[in-house]
Structure formats: structure tokens, C-alpha cells
Amino acid sequence: MDNKGETENTGTRNKTRLSPGSTSCDNNLREKKRRSMPKKETGKRRYRCPVSWKRNIAKAKRNCGKEYVSSTGKIVPMREMRAPCESSCRRKCTEKIGHEHRCLMFKKFWEMSSYSRQSAFIGTHVKRIPKKRQVIKENDAASRRTCTLSYTLPLTDNQDVEICKTMFINTLGITDMWVTTALKKVDASEVGTVTPDKRGVHNNRPNKISNDVKMSIKQHRNVPNC
Ligand SMILES: [Zn+2]
DSSP states (O other): HHHHHHHHTTTTTSSOOOOOOOHHHHHHHHHHHHSOOOOOOOSSSOOOOOOOOOHHHHHHHHHHTTTTTTTOOOEOOOHHHHHHHTTOOOOHHHHOOOHHHHHHHHHHHHHHHHHHHHHHHHHEEEEEESSSSOOOOOOOOSOSSEEEEEEEEEETTTTTEEEHOOOOHHHHOOOOOHHHHHHHHHHHHHHTOOOOOTOSSSSSSOOOOOHHHHHHHHHHHHHOOO
């Protein structure tokens, strides 16, 4: 083998002038061409696996009432059934619904594991009823509230029992705000509007990678290795 061949094999070909038509030069060109071609997929591509995403794990835990870590790193404790209303409650809820049945209601509610289904349950069991009477005080405008809320829980498959608000939200381990939101969803559905779950849906994404940066990354990946 001549010197030209040796210089290529030792990796110093760029410093050596090769005569036109030589085999080493052809090899050089072929190698350059090969390097400039985009690499084929090698099977190491990562596919999306939303179930394993941290926020989706948190969402699944939240929907079934388990302890989870919020997006800000805060540990949110698991949902728990709270104490019933006072024995002095004028609806006498504790006489209508016992501790075991309350536990069953709590369990069934959180086993739904779906914010939409849970909201639908609330919407079904909290009803607006027109106020029976309206008290108008002196020097005061009429109360803006024209209806009251009736809270019920299923006692059997086809029998509901009316209870007070405290008993309702404490038995399910939910907040007053969730009831308000669920009723708004019912109102919207009655006028034919579907309101999807809007939790976490907003435009405040300070850590989102801008489209310009994404484009520059794509362009960078397409530049051949030299
Ligand atoms: Zn009560």
C-alpha cells in the first residue's frame, strides 16, 4: 500500500493532498456524504406515556382522594370524612343517616375516581328549590336570593334522604366551593353548553418552551456533524 493509503488510515487525510482520481479521495467524499445524511431512527425513540407524567399521577391520586404532591410541591393530605352535623340540627340528619352509611357514601364517592362523575353526583343530589317565603326587612331591599339549596344523599337505590349542607359536604369530605362549581356546570348544561373540567387549564405557563426555541432546537438537530 502506498503512502496515500496510509495517511487516510491514520486519520490525517485532511492534511494530505491527494491526487485527483485516487481511491482515497473517493472514500473521503463518500464518507462526507454519509455524514451529511440524516441519521435513521435506531429504535431508541421515546414515546409519550402520559400515565407516568408526574402531574397525571397527581391528578389520578387527587381524583380518588389520596394524598398527592401538588404542582408547587405541596403535600395535599388525603380526603377524609368529617364529623356529622350537630345533634341540634333542625333537620335531625344524624337520625336519618348513620355512621356506617356515611362511610359507605364517602367510599363510593371517592371510588368514582373521576372529577366529572363526582361533579355530576353533586349536581344530582343538590337541588335548587324556590324560597317558600321572602322576608323583607324595613329599610332594606328584598333579598337577592330567590331559592334555597336542598341536599340529599341516597339511602337506597331509589330513595334519597334530605340532610343539611354540613352533613352533605362533611360526609363526602368535599368543600363548599366544589358544590358551587358543580351547580354552575348543571346550569350550563341546562342551556346546552358542555363545560369540561377546567382545572389546570390556563395560559399562565412561565416554564413553557417557546416556539422559537423549539424551532432552533429542530434546526440544530438537522445540522450534520462535521
Ligand atoms: Zn344536619
